[in-house]
Amino acid sequence: MNLTPDDIIVFSVGGVALNATIVSTWIVMALLTGGSMLITRNLRPEVPPDRWRTTLETIVLTIQGQIDEISALPDRRLLYFVGTLFLFIVMSNALMVVPGYRPPTASLSTTVALALLVLLAVPIFGIGSRGVRGYLRSYLEPNIIMLPFNIIGEASRGISLAVRLYGNVMSGAVIAAILLGIAPIFFPVVMDMLGLLTGVIQAYIFAILATVYISSATAASQVAKEQS
Amino acid sequence: MTDLAFIAAISIFTAGLTVSFGALGPALGEGRAAATALSAIAQQPDAAAVLSRTLFVSLAMIESTAIYCFVVAMILLFANPFWNAAVAAAAQSATG
Numbered sequence: 001m002n003l004t005p006d007d008i009i010v011f012s013v014g015g016v017a018l019n020a021t022i023v024s025t026w027i028v029m030a031l032l033t034g035g036s037m038l039i040t041r042n043l044r045p046e047v048p049p050d051r052w053r054t055t056l057e058t059i060v061l062t063i064q065g066q067i068d069e070i071s072a073l074p075d076r077r078l079l080y081f082v083g084t085l086f087l088f089i090v091m092s093n094a095l096m097v098v099p100g101y102r103p104p105t106a107s108l109s110t111t112v113a114l115a116l117l118v119l120l121a122v123p124i125f126g127i128g129s130r131g132v133r134g135y136l137r138s139y140l141e142p143n144i145i146m147l148p149f150n151i152i153g154e155a156s157r158g159i160s161l162a163v164r165l166y167g168n169v170m171s172g173a174v175i176a177a178i179l180l181g182i183a184p185i186f187f188p189v190v191m192d193m194l195g196l197l198t199g200v201i202q203a204y205i206f207a208i209l210a211t212v213y214i215s216s217a218t219a220a221s222q223v224a225k226e227q228s
Numbered sequence: 229m230t231d232l233a234f235i236a237a238i239s240i241f242t243a244g245l246t247v248s249f250g251a252l253g254p255a256l257g258e259g260r261a262a263a264t265a266l267s268a269i270a271q272q273p274d275a276a277a278v279l280s281r282t283l284f285v286s287l288a289m290i291e292s293t294a295i296y297c298f299v300v301a302m303i304l305l306f307a308n309p310f311w312n313a314a315v316a317a318a319a320q321s322a323t324g
Binding site for chain 1 (some may be wrong): 284285288289291292295296298299302306307
């Protein structure tokens with residue numbers, strides 16, 4: 001049994017073997033960018049919005065609303081970063097219904113890369129809003145004894161983000177594969193439906209946690225603390 | 229028993245133990261969380277949307293501890309590093 005799509009070689013270009021993770025990542029990226037470009041091609045004020053453009057606007061506005069509910073000072077760049085993460089994970093999980101497609105999030109390398117993005121974004125957003133000194137001081141809160149614990153907490157956040165997404169998506173695939181051997185007709189379909197549900201929920205949680213981590217590092221939390 | 233048999237037996241036993249205990253704690257925790265959320269919804273039906281969204285997020289957070297145990301069990305069963313090392317050592321002693 002293949003635990004990760006890393007082991008499946010789809011084809012090789014010039015001696016470089018491309019595994020299923022890379023191929024499905026590029027499929028998801030092509031679908032997202034190609035679809036958005038196709039829909040927003042005719043983006044002018046005098047053109048009335050058609051149903052596809054309205055769908056896109058609804059998605060973006062929903063994500064923006066969710067972010068505004070969590071973070072005290074809404075930041076437009078947060079929408080770009082977290083929204084992209086969410087759409088990518090949702091797309092790669094929801095395409096699971098297509099036969100022969102292996103979700104790239106079932107590979108630990110993809111989820112570790114996504115978690116590293118979040119871990120990198122936290123200091124970038126934090127330094128951008130509070131300055132280097134203010135951001136580094138947040139590691140010394142509530143006092144200097146907590147410095148190692150804050151650093152450990154930062155690292156364990158990343159590990160738990162990566163393993164949570166990987167474990168959920170991978171477990172769905174593994175359980176479906178096991179059930180395919182036991183009861184091939186009906187039960188794998190039910191488990192795939194459950195996998196769709198968990199895939200969307202995990203994408204939501206990944207995005208929510210990224211928002212929480214980033215907005216707790218920015219000045220927004222300080223402002224909220226002073227107001228209360 | 230040979231080394232390989234030892235490793236296989238202990239891995240399989242530990243995988244079962246990991247999943248069973250890893251399911252026990254999160255199941256109790258999720259039950260508590262769901263019960264509390266349901267009674268909160270019963271008291272305040274207006275807040276049902278916010279409550280159920282928070283419930284979903286917290287359920288998935290609790291469930292991730294069970295998922296960690298599942299990942300460990302899967303590693304023990306399908307990608308056991310000690311098994312591979314023991315197989316390699318056995319092959320080396322058989323040939324050399």
